[in-house]
Amino acid sequence: MAKINWYKYASPANFYPLAGKLIPWFAIPAAILFVVGLYVGFFVAPTDFQQGDAYRIIFIHVPAAWLGMFLYVLMAAYAGIGWAFNARLASMMASSIAITGAMFTFLSLATGSLWGKPTWGTWWVWDARLTSTLILMFLYIGFISLQAAIDDPRRADKAGAVLAIVGVINVPIIYYSVQWWNTLHQGATIRILGKPTIAGPMLAAMLIMLAACWLYSVAVVLIRLRTIIVEREHAAATMSEARA
């Protein structure tokens, strides 16, 4: 068996072509699963006896909320690795994840608001789940603007890493907020331990949409990572040319 030198791919220049080859393997299944998930969600899953058709927002709301949280933890982990081991590629990965994570967090807040109005009678309440998710959104925005404000990329990476790691504490707060505090927000639909509270095609549609969002995230994060690699290498090359 040929031995693969995995350390080789820790270098941006070596990872670049690999990332390029991986992108279609995530982008194409993502597109297919979005179509399948929406089909099952709208044409197979029955109308809910309590919420009527309003519940169909769940197929985008829950995957968006999950990815908003999950991508934050992933971003903080990469930022931390980049900082602790001086690994440039890991830091670039964190910067790339931030934008997709912010997009999904925004989407979970927007669709939650559109779901809250018909079911709770209000677009927004300052309860634990909603407020902690809003804080998550601000953490992403803080990370992105902090990095944008610092010219030296490695210093920007370090500053971002500190913010990202401190902010991780917010993720378990969001997750458990529905158990710890009294809230309008319903409990978890799918639990880590125990049975899910929905069944059949409803659950299937949600899981397919979750897989689609996940594959989509990998694809866009890799495309953005490639542009970040070139942007930084190009900036470094132009700088050294100017000095010569």
Next chain:
Amino acid sequence: MNGRSWSDFLSMGGYAFYVWGSYLVALLAIGGEVALLLRRKKALLERTGGTIDKEVGNK
């Protein structure tokens, strides 16, 4: 659809604004992210003289 008519389906049992609104927002958010990303990539290609792959990949 489960045997419902199209108009019944589109009205989403009276929740059309909220349900279709949610998916419209999703389309705009995801489509917007992809559009911005492709624009960033295109701008980069122009800056580096259309050699994004040569720039890093084939050194």
